[in-house]
Amino acid sequence: MKKICLLTAMLFSLAFFVKAQTTLKGTVYENGSNIRLDNVFIHDKNNKQYTIADKNGNFEIKTEAGHLLIFDSPGYVSDTLYVVDLTPKKISLVVKTIALREVNISSTRQMFDPHKEYPEIYEKSKVYIMSPSSWFSKEGKDARRLKKYFVKEEQERHIDAVFTRAYVGSIVPLKGQELENFMTIYRPSYAFVTNNNGPSMAAYINDSYKKYMALPPEKRVLQKLSDH
Numbered sequence: 001m002k003k004i005c006l007l008t009a010m011l012f013s014l015a016f017f018v019k020a021q022t023t024l025k026g027t028v029y030e031n032g033s034n035i036r037l038d039n040v041f042i043h044d045k046n047n048k049q050y051t052i053a054d055k056n057g058n059f060e061i062k063t064e065a066g067h068l069l070i071f072d073s074p075g076y077v078s079d080t081l082y083v084v085d086l087t088p089k090k091i092s093l094v095v096k097t098i099a100l101r102e103v104n105i106s107s108t109r110q111m112f113d114p115h116k117e118y119p120e121i122y123e124k125s126k127v128y129i130m131s132p133s134s135w136f137s138k139e140g141k142d143a144r145r146l147k148k149y150f151v152k153e154e155q156e157r158h159i160d161a162v163f164t165r166a167y168v169g170s171i172v173p174l175k176g177q178e179l180e181n182f183m184t185i186y187r188p189s190y191a192f193v194t195n196n197n198g199p200s201m202a203a204y205i206n207d208s209y210k211k212y213m214a215l216p217p218e219k220r221v222l223q224k225l226s227d228h
Contacts (some may be wrong), residue, residue, distance in 0.1 A: 001024035025060040028053050028071065037093060040073040041149050050118070052145050074149075074156040098180050099167055114150040121146050155190040162193050162201070171202055171207040181222055182212050 014100060028040045036057030041048040046067040053059040063069060069081040076093040115122060123141035134213070174182050186208035188201075212220060 014059050014159060022062050022064055023060050024063050024069075024083065024086050024089065025058070026091055028059065028073075028077075028091045028093060029055045031092040031094045037073055037076070039145070039149050039152070040071055040076075040091075040093070041146065042072075043070050044068070045070060050121070050146070050147060052142055072153075074153050089226075114153075117151075118146070118217050121150075159188065159190055168205055171205045174209075178220070181220055182209070184222055185220075186212065 005051065028036060028037045030037055038053050038055045038057060040059070041050070042053065042056070042059055042061055044061060044063045044067050047063065049062045051059050051061045061069065061081050063086075065083050065085060069083060071079045071081070071091055071093060073093060075096055077096050079091060079093055098204040121143045122205045124130065124139055125147050163183065165183065168183055169175065169179055172179075172182065186205075187206060192204070193201070
């Protein structure tokens with residue numbers, strides 16, 4: 001009996017050790033600040049594992065040395081991490097400028113279709129009445145959060161495709177950093193973009209320009225978010 005208990009304990013310890021040796025943990029921040037980013041999509045290009053950062057910016061993913069991790073979040077520049085070891089990582093994502101947004105929508109990544117690339121996420125996100133585990137499992141919850149992430153990403157790309165520097169710059173007499181500031185401050189919502197035609201969008205931009213010019217100079221620049 002003692003031998004069986006000892007063997008069981010050894011197997012449990014081995015399983016825990018193996019999991020610890022194949023799991024990478026870390027936290028994602030906004031570059032230049034201590035702001036933690038949630039809803040960051042992390043996927044391993046080698047073993048196809050994926051996860052999403054929690055509300056505190058923390059994540060853990062099954063990976064190993066030699067693998068490549070990709071970090072994506074709407075509004076931020078994607079980043080990659082070549083896994084050298086499994087010590088906890090601190091990842092910083094840079095806020096995406098208007099110029100980088102436009103580079104993104106003209107690239108092949110604009111054709112990204114999560115339904116085709118990650119069908120397992122949509123399958124795991126389903127809730128089955130006769131399967132309580134599908135309601136409460138971490139895997140199921142993560143899959144449902146990832147579905148929301150994909151929806152948000154598609155919405156942001158649609159806004160980027162409509163609210164471009166060329167279009168906005170043809171309506172208001174702003175250039176360079178001033179145009180960047182204006183477009184960031186008055187970036188329209190997805191609902192507005194999808195429910196308004198060209199003339200309505202032009203009217204929105206003109207009205208926003210009047211509000212922008214009425215602001216004191218210090219309010220026309222992008223405000224740095226305070227650290228948490």
